[in-house]
Amino acid sequence: MTRLDAPPPIRIGLLGFGVVGGGVVRLLSQKAGAIATEIGRSIVLRRVLVRDPGRSRPFDLPEGDVTTDAGAILDDPEIDVVVELMGGVTPAAEYIRRAIRNRKHVVTANKDVMATQGVDILQLAREHGVDVYYEASVGGGIPLIGVFRQDLVANEVHQVHAIINGTTNYILSRMAGDGVDFGPALAEAQSLGYAESDPTADVEGIDATYKLAILASLAFRTQVSPAAVYREGIARLRAADFRYARELGYVIKLLAIAKRHPGARGAGAPGARSTPLTQGARDGGAPPPTDETAADEIEVRVHPTLVPQDILLAGVNGVFNAVHVRGDLVGDVLFYGRGAGAEPTSSAVVADIVDVAHNINAGVANRIPFHYAGRLPIRPIDRLETRYYVRLWVADRPGVLGQIAQVFGDHQISIASCIQKETDPSAESAELVIITHPAREADMQASLSTLEALGTVRELSTMCRIEAFA
Amino acid sequence: MTRLDAPPPIRIGLLGFGVVGGGVVRLLSQKAGAIATEIGRSIVLRRVLVRDPGRSRPFDLPEGDVTTDAGAILDDPEIDVVVELMGGVTPAAEYIRRAIRNRKHVVTANKDVMATQGVDILQLAREHGVDVYYEASVGGGIPLIGVFRQDLVANEVHQVHAIINGTTNYILSRMAGDGVDFGPALAEAQSLGYAESDPTADVEGIDATYKLAILASLAFRTQVSPAAVYREGIARLRAADFRYARELGYVIKLLAIAKRHPGARGAGAPGARSTPLTQGARDGGAPPPTDETAADEIEVRVHPTLVPQDILLAGVNGVFNAVHVRGDLVGDVLFYGRGAGAEPTSSAVVADIVDVAHNINAGVANRIPFHYAGRLPIRPIDRLETRYYVRLWVADRPGVLGQIAQVFGDHQISIASCIQKETDPSAESAELVIITHPAREADMQASLSTLEALGTVRELSTMCRIEAFA
Numbered sequence: 001m002t003r004l005d006a007p008p009p010i011r012i013g014l015l016g017f018g019v020v021g022g023g024v025v026r027l028l029s030q031k032a033g034a035i036a037t038e039i040g041r042s043i044v045l046r047r048v049l050v051r052d053p054g055r056s057r058p059f060d061l062p063e064g065d066v067t068t069d070a071g072a073i074l075d076d077p078e079i080d081v082v083v084e085l086m087g088g089v090t091p092a093a094e095y096i097r098r099a100i101r102n103r104k105h106v107v108t109a110n111k112d113v114m115a116t117q118g119v120d121i122l123q124l125a126r127e128h129g130v131d132v133y134y135e136a137s138v139g140g141g142i143p144l145i146g147v148f149r150q151d152l153v154a155n156e157v158h159q160v161h162a163i164i165n166g167t168t169n170y171i172l173s174r175m176a177g178d179g180v181d182f183g184p185a186l187a188e189a190q191s192l193g194y195a196e197s198d199p200t201a202d203v204e205g206i207d208a209t210y211k212l213a214i215l216a217s218l219a220f221r222t223q224v225s226p227a228a229v230y231r232e233g234i235a236r237l238r239a240a241d242f243r244y245a246r247e248l249g250y251v252i253k254l255l256a257i258a259k260r261h262p263g264a265r266g267a268g269a270p271g272a273r274s275t276p277l278t279q280g281a282r283d284g285g286a287p288p289p290t291d292e293t294a295a296d297e298i299e300v301r302v303h304p305t306l307v308p309q310d311i312l313l314a315g316v317n318g319v320f321n322a323v324h325v326r327g328d329l330v331g332d333v334l335f336y337g338r339g340a341g342a343e344p345t346s347s348a349v350v351a352d353i354v355d356v357a358h359n360i361n362a363g364v365a366n367r368i369p370f371h372y373a374g375r376l377p378i379r380p381i382d383r384l385e386t387r388y389y390v391r392l393w394v395a396d397r398p399g400v401l402g403q404i405a406q407v408f409g410d411h412q413i414s415i416a417s418c419i420q421k422e423t424d425p426s427a428e429s430a431e432l433v434i435i436t437h438p439a440r441e442a443d444m445q446a447s448l449s450t451l452e453a454l455g456t457v458r459e460l461s462t463m464c465r466i467e468a469f470a
Numbered sequence: 471m472t473r474l475d476a477p478p479p480i481r482i483g484l485l486g487f488g489v490v491g492g493g494v495v496r497l498l499s500q501k502a503g504a505i506a507t508e509i510g511r512s513i514v515l516r517r518v519l520v521r522d523p524g525r526s527r528p529f530d531l532p533e534g535d536v537t538t539d540a541g542a543i544l545d546d547p548e549i550d551v552v553v554e555l556m557g558g559v560t561p562a563a564e565y566i567r568r569a570i571r572n573r574k575h576v577v578t579a580n581k582d583v584m585a586t587q588g589v590d591i592l593q594l595a596r597e598h599g600v601d602v603y604y605e606a607s608v609g610g611g612i613p614l615i616g617v618f619r620q621d622l623v624a625n626e627v628h629q630v631h632a633i634i635n636g637t638t639n640y641i642l643s644r645m646a647g648d649g650v651d652f653g654p655a656l657a658e659a660q661s662l663g664y665a666e667s668d669p670t671a672d673v674e675g676i677d678a679t680y681k682l683a684i685l686a687s688l689a690f691r692t693q694v695s696p697a698a699v700y701r702e703g704i705a706r707l708r709a710a711d712f713r714y715a716r717e718l719g720y721v722i723k724l725l726a727i728a729k730r731h732p733g734a735r736g737a738g739a740p741g742a743r744s745t746p747l748t749q750g751a752r753d754g755g756a757p758p759p760t761d762e763t764a765a766d767e768i769e770v771r772v773h774p775t776l777v778p779q780d781i782l783l784a785g786v787n788g789v790f791n792a793v794h795v796r797g798d799l800v801g802d803v804l805f806y807g808r809g810a811g812a813e814p815t816s817s818a819v820v821a822d823i824v825d826v827a828h829n830i831n832a833g834v835a836n837r838i839p840f841h842y843a844g845r846l847p848i849r850p851i852d853r854l855e856t857r858y859y860v861r862l863w864v865a866d867r868p869g870v871l872g873q874i875a876q877v878f879g880d881h882q883i884s885i886a887s888c889i890q891k892e893t894d895p896s897a898e899s900a901e902l903v904i905i906t907h908p909a910r911e912a913d914m915q916a917s918l919s920t921l922e923a924l925g926t927v928r929e930l931s932t933m934c935r936i937e938a939f940a
Contacts, residue, residue, distance in 0.1 A: 154816070
């Protein structure tokens with residue numbers, strides 16, 4: 001393939017040789033010809049950092065040496081692009097920084113690093129004239145980062161609603177479609193390799209908070225910390241919740257939600273206030289509110305959510321992911337695909353490598369700078385206003401429903417509908433499902449505390465927020 | 471906003487000032503600050519080509535002169551980017567070429583030009599060192615062109631299934647959801663401004679063939695002519711078809727379908743054979759088949775299609791569009807949003823303008839060259855193999871069903887299921903709906919001809935292909 005006048009190959013150093021790393025190596029080898037045609041030169045894998053060089057691999061490493069010494073990649077002047085696929089913050093973040101300081105471009109799939117340190121790393125890359133690409137950090141093979149940075153650039157993004165954890169979506173789909181309860185659905189996901197033996201990060205919504213932090217930071221040109229995302233997992237849901245939800249016209253999804261609420265001055269124009277990172281506004285935060293203006297606030301939360309049956313997100317099942325974005329110009333757009341797996345993730349990593357290669361060919365870096373608009377205040381969950389679904393077991397005797405309605409009423413919460421079907425004669429209990437009109441979270445939490453203290457309430461089983469997509 | 475050391479503004483010449491043109495002008499004005507922040511310099515509208523300068527506009531043109539002389543834009547050395555929003559091939563294609571020859575970048579929403587002359591225009595742009603962007607030519611505000619050119623670049627695309635005409639999707643959604651017949655649904659679409667007074671281009675699927683030609687050309691790195699796309703419109707569908715489809719577990723959509731069929735040598739590696747345009751392979755076509763290899767073929771068709779109820783495309787309703795892509799690495803991905811309208815389309819046009827501005831800032835053009843893999847043979851519709859839905863009225867007497875089954879059997883078509891419900895006693899007719907197992911189009915057409923000649927067949931009402939999404 002190589003012609004005498006062809007430019008020299010682009011040399012890759014790979015950090016991490018797990019499932020995705022192996023997929024990338026296989027892909028770079030299998031599609032070497034197509035990739036060379038696309039970028040007009042070849043890509044060679046110069047070195048791979050592994051933890052255990054003795055471990056047997058599904059295939060030999062082509063054209064690459066295996067090393068356990070990160071410096072042999074990070075400090076090698078022959079390497080043009082460092083592809084970081086180790087995962088976790090330590091030591092990946094420091095390796096990424098060192099690669100940048102050594103003027104290497106970086107392609108990473110690391111959600112932990114980009115969610116917690118993304119703005120700083122993009123800033124460092126800008127200072128050193130190199131590119132950092134991270135399309136594979138969210139949504140596997142679904143184009144998202146490039147879409148926010150380029151395609152939606154003219155939009156003010158109002159809302160993001162995302163199913164960005166395939167493990168929990170698989171479990172919820174099984175519970176909804178087949179009446180399986182949480183425990184067996186989780187066990188099944190584990191046996192299929194969709195859930196890890198310690199499923200906490202997925203099931204408790206932690207993974208989703210990192211991905212939402214990345215998406216919200218991009219959408220609102222800010223830095224949202226994963227720790228700032230309100231979070232509830234799916235472990236409390238029961239098969240009964242899915243039956244009731246269906247009856248009421250809903251499905252239950254673990255949604256990652258980000259919304260921007262305009263300050264008092266009106267709809268806002270975030271771009272107009274944003275400042276390139278190099279102008280030092282990064283630590284300045286949002287402009288201080290004056291008498292006439294209040295800063296925009298953002299709302300970021302991950303929790304099981306009742307979603308109307310007839311919207312597209314409701315039809316996203318199994319391990320698939322989908323991100324629904326509402327912008328002021330495009331209106332509603334949705335991006336759907338496999339959020340994980342060696343092949344989809346490798347597809348995103350290699351697309352990033354190819355884009356970096358185009359930049360190297362053109363002699364440019366930071367062609368599209370990330371503009372940071374300052375830190376935006378996070379609206380506390382207490383101030384959320386939404387409709388609620390509450391399932392509880394109460395004493396099966398006259399006057400109890402009235403007593404419960406009274407508690408909600410005392411907290412300014414109005415009941416929209418109520419279902420009572422199941423009874424447990426031995427325990428003299430009845431199952432009650434209540435849907436509220438829009439109410440404030442603080443009032444709902446206060447109501448639930450009051451209810452819990454009532455002798456007639458046997459169990460507060462489930463509380464779910466309802467997303468209207470109005 | 472302007473600082474003394476700021477680079478000079480980027481100057482736009484706009485061709486066409488209709489709905490989308492007006493939207494772009496409004497957007498460039500309303501978001502001037504945000505756009506200037508994004509690209510580090512301002513964008514000014516220098517001149518607008520209009521047909522009738524006397525016509526009243528919803529707003530004044532800011533910083534721009536109105537002209538009826540295209541040369542005042544195309545030949546103005548002060549203009550950096552020509553934004554072509556006239557539509558139609560003549561004179562738009564010639565204007566685009568003249569702009570390129572005068573070394574202006576071009577942003578266009580023109581599906582007619584890009585579908586019929588896209589490869590040549592991209593080639594001309596490459597020769598003259600300028601960029602041509604055309605995201606708005608397909609799917610309004612849905613990111614598609616950039617997605618194919620960048621995000622999916624590592625994939626071999628196997629299939630595209632698209633709902634890319636909002637007018638027909640609105641009509642079909644009304645027919646499906648509310649039992650409205652074609653005529654009233656069309657009239658309603660017209661009264662809402664979703665359909666033109668002459669709806670032919672939408673209703674007959676012509677618009678969709680142009681958009682499919684663009685998508686298939688990108689997906690397969692070739693040039694598919696809209697004329698090569700097999701096409702049927704939606705005017706023959708009746709409310710009854712939607713009732714039967716629902717009963718059978720399907721919805722009816724006007725799908726634009728593109729598939730790549732590997733030649734005898736196997737799955738193929740199109741990229742490996744692709745050649746940059748400048749290497750003169752453009753007119754060479756596909757490599758000649760040898761004894762061992764046969765060229766890949768592509769299948770491109772637009773027609774009403776029965777789609778399983780439970781897939782995501784089936785839930786795309788109203789004027790929304792969606793494009794479902796299957797690639798060898800990403801598997802299934804889907805992109806959804808508004809396919810038309812001033813704001814979504816302006817969003818795409820302005821995103822393209824911003825991207826061109828980034829290129830101007832970086833001093834690059836053709837950063838991502840379009841690699842043409844040669845002309846691929848189109849598989850004739852006769853060789854299609856799929857399942858079919860056939861609705862027909864037959865004489866209501868014994869033996870007729872057997873006679874019809876016999877005709878299909880004589881043509882190697884096996885019937886999977888049959889519904890007979892409606893009868894018209896006055897005409898002694900019965901309505902019959904037949905679903906076949908996979909069969910060849912040529913055999914189906916021959917069967918229909920034979921059936922039509924039978925005295926017992928009163929009317930061949932509808933024939934629809936079924937897409938399995940296996």
